[in-house]
Each structure stands twice: as structure tokens, then as C-alpha cells.
Amino acid sequence: MTDKVLMKGNEAFAEAAIRGGARFYFGYPITPQSEIPEFMSRELPKRGGTFLQAESELGAINMAYGAGASGGNVFMSSSSPGIALMQEGLSFMCSAEVPLVILNVSRGGPGIGGIQPGQADYFQVTRGGGNGDYRIPVFAPASIQEAVDLIYEAVPLADYWQNPIFIFADGIMGQMMEPVRLPEPHPFVREEEIAARKPWAIVGYGDDDSKRNIVKSLRMEPDALEAHVEKLFKKYELAKKELCRWESIDTEDADIVFVAFGTMARIAKEAMELLAAQGIKAGLIRPISLWPFPYQAFDALGDKTKVVISAELNMGQMLDDVKMGVCGRYPVDLIHRTGGMIPTSIEMAEKAKKIYQNALPADRR
Numbered sequence: 001m002t003d004k005v006l007m008k009g010n011e012a013f014a015e016a017a018i019r020g021g022a023r024f025y026f027g028y029p030i031t032p033q034s035e036i037p038e039f040m041s042r043e044l045p046k047r048g049g050t051f052l053q054a055e056s057e058l059g060a061i062n063m064a065y066g067a068g069a070s071g072g073n074v075f076m077s078s079s080s081p082g083i084a085l086m087q088e089g090l091s092f093m094c095s096a097e098v099p100l101v102i103l104n105v106s107r108g109g110p111g112i113g114g115i116q117p118g119q120a121d122y123f124q125v126t127r128g129g130g131n132g133d134y135r136i137p138v139f140a141p142a143s144i145q146e147a148v149d150l151i152y153e154a155v156p157l158a159d160y161w162q163n164p165i166f167i168f169a170d171g172i173m174g175q176m177m178e179p180v181r182l183p184e185p186h187p188f189v190r191e192e193e194i195a196a197r198k199p200w201a202i203v204g205y206g207d208d209d210s211k212r213n214i215v216k217s218l219r220m221e222p223d224a225l226e227a228h229v230e231k232l233f234k235k236y237e238l239a240k241k242e243l244c245r246w247e248s249i250d251t252e253d254a255d256i257v258f259v260a261f262g263t264m265a266r267i268a269k270e271a272m273e274l275l276a277a278q279g280i281k282a283g284l285i286r287p288i289s290l291w292p293f294p295y296q297a298f299d300a301l302g303d304k305t306k307v308v309i310s311a312e313l314n315m316g317q318m319l320d321d322v323k324m325g326v327c328g329r330y331p332v333d334l335i336h337r338t339g340g341m342i343p344t345s346i347e348m349a350e351k352a353k354k355i356y357q358n359a360l361p362a363d364r365r
Contacts, residue, residue, distance in 0.1 A: 001181045001182065001183055001184065002181055002182045003181070004179040004180065004181055005179065005180060005181075005182065006177055006178070006179050007144065007177065007178070007179075007180055008035060008174075008175070008176070008177050009105075009144045009147065009169070009173045009174045009175060009176050009177070009178070010032075010033055010034075010035035010036045010039070010105065010174045010175070011035055011036075011039045012144050012147065012148050012178075012180050012182075013036060013077065013103055013105075013144075013147055013148070013151055013167075013169070013174070014035075014036045014039040014040050014043070014075075014077075015039070015043070015148075015182060016147070016148040016149075016151040016152045016182070016183070017075035017101065017103075017151050017152075017155065018040075018043065018044060018047060018049065018075075018185070019152055019182060019183055019184070019185040019186065020075075020101075020151060020152040020153070020154065020155035020156070020183075020186060021073050021155045021156065021185075021186035021187070021188060021189065022049070022073045022074060022075035022101060022155050023044075023048070023049040023050065023072055023073050023074075023188040023189070024049060024050050024052075024064070024067045024072045024073065024074045024075070025037070025040040025044055025049070025050070025051050025052070025074070025075050025076065026052050026053075026054055026059075026060040026061075026063040026064050026067070026074065026076060027040070027053065027054065027060050027076055027077055027078065028053060028054050028055075028056055028057050028059075028060050028078065028082060029053075030057075030078055030079045030081070030082045031079065031107070031115040031171075032079060032105055032107060032115060032117070032171035032174050032175055033077050033078065033079050033103070033105035033171075033174050035174070036077040036103070036105075036174075037051070037053060037077070041053070047188075048188060049188065056085065057078055057082040057083075057085035057086050058085050058086070058089070060076060060078075060086070061076070061085075061086040061088075061089030061090065061093075062089055064076050064089070064093070064100055064102075065089055065092060065093055065096075065098060068093065068098040068099055068100050069096065069098050069201065069202050069215040070194075070201055070202050070203065071189070071194035071195075071197075071198045071201030071202070071203060072189075073099070073101075073155055073158075073159070073188070073189060074099075074100050074101070075100075075101045075102075075103070075151075075155070076100065076101070076102045076103070077102070077103040077104075077105065078102075078103075078104065078105075079104065079105050079106060079107050079171070080104065080106050080107050080108075080109050080113065080118070080120070080121050080124075081109070081111070081112055081113070083102075083104045083106075083121065083124060083125070083129075084124065084129060086102075087124075087128070087129035087130040088130055088131070089130075090102070090128070090129075090130050090136065090164055091128070091130025091131050091132055091134055091217075092130075092217045093163075093164050094130075094134035094135070094136065094163060094164060094232070095132065095134065095217040095228075095232075096215050096216060096217045097162040097163065097200070097215075097232075098162070098164075098215065099158035099159045099161070099162055099163065099164070099165075100158060100164040100165070101151065101154045101155055101158050101164075101165050101167065102164055102165070102166055102167070103151065103166075103167040103169065104121055104124075104125060104166060104167070104168050104169070105169050105170070105171055105173070105174040106118055106119060106120070106121045106168065106169070106170050106171065107170075107171050107340070108120060108313075108338065108339045108340040109121070113339075113340075114339065114340045115171070115340075116171065116339070116340025116341075117170040117171030117172045117173075117263065117313065117340060117342065118170060118171070118313045118314060118338065118339070118340060119168075119170055119261070119262060119263075119264065119312055119313035119314045119317070120313070120314040120315070120317065120338060121168070122168075122290065122312070122314060122317035122318055123317050125138045125166045125168050125290065125291075126138055126290050126291045126293070126321075132229075133229050133232070133233070134232065135163075135232075135233075135236045135239070135291060136163065136164050136165065136166050136291070137157075137161070137163070137165050137166065137239055137243050137289065137291060137292070138165075138166040138167075138168050138289065138290040138291045139154070139165070139166070139167055139168065139245070139288060139289055139290070140167075140168045140169070140261040140262050140287065140288060140289075140290050141167065141169055141173070141262065141288075142261065142262055142263070142265045142266055142286060142288075143173075143178060143266075144173060144176070144177075144178040144180050145178065145179075145180045145181065146288075147167065147169055147173060148180050148181075148182065148183070149183070150167055151167055152183045154167060155186070156186070159198070161235065161239060162200070163235070163239075168261075168262070168290060169262065170262050170263050170313060172263045172342070173262065173263060191203075199213075200213060200215070201213060201215070202214075202215055239292065240292040243289055243292055244289050244292040244293075244294050244296070245287075245288035245289045245294065246285060246286060246287050246288055246289070246294035246297045247284075247285075247286040247288060248283070248284070248285055248286075248297055248300065249269070249272075249283055249284040249286070250272070250281065250282070250283040250284070251283035251284070251285060251300060251301055251305075252283070252300065252302055253281065253302055253304045254281050254282055254283030254301075254304065254305055255280050255281050255282065255304060255305065255306055255307075255356060256275065256280060256281075256282040256283070256305070256306065256307055256308075256309060256352055256355075256356050257282070257283045257284070257285060257301060257305055257307075257308045257309070257330075258271070258272070258282060258283070258284045258285070258308075258309050258310075258311050258352070259284075259285045259286075259287070259308060259309070259310045259311065259318070259322050259325075260284065260286060260310070260311040260312070261286060261287050261288070261290065261318075262313075263313070263342070264311045264312060264313055265284065265286045265311075267311070267342075267343060267344070267345050267348055268284050268311050268345075268348060269284060270345030270348075271345045271346075271348040271349040271352060272284060273345075274345060274346065274349035275349050275352060275353065278349075278353065280352075280353060280356060281304075282352065283305075285297045285298065285325075287318075290318075293321045293324075293325070294325070295321070295324055295325040296325075297325065298325035298326055298327070298329075301329070301330065305330055306330070306331070306356060306359045306360060307330060307331045307332070307333055307355055307356055307359040308322060308326050308330050308331070308332050308333075309332075309333050309334065309335055309352055309355060310322045310332065310333070310334050310335070310336075311334075311335045311336070311343075311348060312334070312335075312336045313336070313337060313338065313342065314336060314338050315336060315338055316334045316336055319332065319334055331359050333355045333359075335348055335351045335352060335355075
């Protein structure tokens with residue numbers, strides 16, 4: 001690890017991907033992540049990697065498909081509407097079991113929406129916008145340092161699972177600056193190492209057709225497709241156990257439990273301090289993996305809890321997952337802003353206090 005350096009989020013994300021071993025970057029500029037392709041165009045070729053700006057997000061995802069199928073470690077980034085255009089390619093890559101690390105520095109929507117930060121892509125990244133039965137693990141950092149660590153880890157992790165992995169960060173994190181420690185760089189996988197390290201990859205075997213690999217998504221026979229999808233879901237069931245991550249803060253005897261990820265988790269922590277000064281104890285469940293979602297984190301909540309509040313920069317897309325985690329044991333409510341609007345910690349604390357008071361018996365309000 002290096003000494004701490006002050007870095008802008010987007011540039012730190014890109015540096016982490018290079019240090020994690022991502023040798024290829026295909027992308028297209030879109031706010032608020034355009035500093036990433038700019039950084040990659042300058043830095044990646046210096047270190048022996050390849051940067052290519054595609055003509056569109058559609059072109060970029062299919063370039064990533066080709067490079068990944070050939071054994072290359074690929075990192076991509078975009079923002080909400082650009083990620084939407086990549087959904088078909090992501091479905092193909094999950095079906096063909098091609099690794100990829102993809103970062104969504106998200107903004108408000110729907111459609112083109114605006115360029116301000118948001119978390120309205122929750123359904124997009126956790127449910128999948130492409131066709132068919134597939135899953136993509138999703139990690140949601142709450143700081144630039146955590147994003148660096150997750151991206152660095154995700155490069156070999158995508159290889160291990162032979163699947164795309166999403167990093168979901170909002171526009172605030174891409175544009176803010178924080179001190180970070182950068183991890184030691186992994187060397188790029190050399191061409192002559194690919195056949196041994198990734199025996200499934202398309203590397204070319206000359207005239208020996210018996211050793212030729214085929215990476216494909218199309219399966220014309222229904223029974224073959226069914227068997228393949230069932231195989232994928234055995235992998236996803238294992239991923240649910242091994243990739244589920246969360247942070248719990250002061251939840252054991254909390255009156256209010258916030259559930260929030262990314263920037264909203266940081267605001268919730270400040271709101272917790274404001275509520276404590278008023279004699280209301282608040283806790284926080286911070287999902288780090290959005291899929292698999294940490295439903296088991298809610299098992300530790302006690303009898304003192306009166307309400308669970310999902311705090312989101314959208315219209316409540318995580319609410320269904322929170323309700324499944326709560327499983328009817330506590331009332332569930334929502335504090336949210338959307339369209340690029342961001343609540344202050346004071347606003348969050350005031351709304352949480354009202355929700356809490358309404359959840360109390362009438363004689364205690």
C-alpha cells in the first residue's frame with residue numbers, strides 16, 4: 001500500500017482498476033464519469049495496456065465481450081443511460097461466462113434525466129436490464145477508499161466467478177476528493193499465460209481443432225439451454241453465500257435502524273449523531289453487496305427497534321429488499337430524494353424523528 005494521496009474519485013477508480021490487473025479499457029464519455037476514460041487514455045498505454053474509445057456504449061460492451069472472451073482482463077465504466085445501452089451485452093457475457101469489471105457512476109433518471117448524482121439504477125444493476133435468467137454481483141462503496149479496494153479486488157474476482165461484476169457508485173463519489181491508500185499493482189496477465197490460467201478462453205491453437213475453445217451465448221436446443229441456465233444458477237447460489245457483505249453500526253438496541261448504501265449511508269451516519277443528541281438511538285445497516293442483498297443482517301435487530309427506514313436517492317427501489325429482510329417484524333418507512341436532489345443530515349434526522357414518533361404507541365408520542 002502507498003502512503004495516502006489525495007485523489008478525485010473517478011481517477012482513483014481508474015487507478016485501482018489498473019493496479020488490480022485490468023489491461024483493457026473500452027468506453028465512451030458520459031457525465032459524471034468522463035474523467036475515467038480521460039485518465040485511462042493517458043495512463044493505461046504507459047503501463048502496457050490498451051485504451052480504446054468506442055463509437056458508443058453499444059460498441060464498447062461488445063469490444064469488452066471480445067477481449068474478455070480472449071482472456072483479457074477488462075474494466076469498463078459509464079453512467080446510467082450508458083449502462084442501459086450495455087444491458088444486452090451484459091446478458092451475453094453472463095451467458096457466455098466472460099469476466100468483466102464494470103463501474104456505474106450513476107446519475108438521476110429516467111431516460112437522459114440529469115447529470116446530478118442518484119441511486120435510481122438500483123433495479124437496473126440488481127435485477128438486470130438484459131434478457132433472460134442471469135445475475136451480476138453488485139458492490140456499493142461508501143467512500144473512495146472502499147471503492148478503490150473493491151475495484152482492485154473485483155478484477156481477480158470476476159475471473160474466479162467467470163462473470164461480470166458491478167461496482168455501483170453515485171456521481172458524488174466520482175466527483176469528490178478524498179485521501180486514499182493505493183494497493184500494490186498486480187502484473188498484467190501475459191498472452192502466453194492465458195491458456196494455462198484461463199483454459200476456457202479463445203487463444204487459438206493453430207491447426208489442432210480438438211483444442212479449440214468456443215465461447216458462445218446461443219443454444220438452440222431447449223434442453224441444452226435449460227441445463228446451462230441451471231448450471232449458472234448453481235454458481236449464483238454459491239455467490240450468495242460467498243459474496244454477501246454488509247456493515248452494521250449500533251443496531252443491537254436502536255430505536256430507529258436506517259438502511260442505506262453509498263453516499264446516503266454517510267448522510268445517515270451524521271443523522272444518527274443528531275438523533276442521539278435528542279435522546280433517540282439510531283443504528284445503520286449498510287449493504288455493501290446489493291446483490292446478493294444481506295437479508296441476514298436484519299436478524300440481529302432487537303425488540304427495542306420501533307421502525308426501519310430505507311434511505312435512498314431514488315423513489316424507494318431498495319424498499320422491497322429491506323421489507324424482505326425485515327420480514328414483517330417491524331414497520332418499514334422511506335426517506336428519499338430523487339432527480340439529483342440530496343438530503344442534508346438535518347433533513348434526514350427530522351424526517352426520521354417524525355417517522356419514529358408516529359410508530360410509537362399513542363400514549364408515548
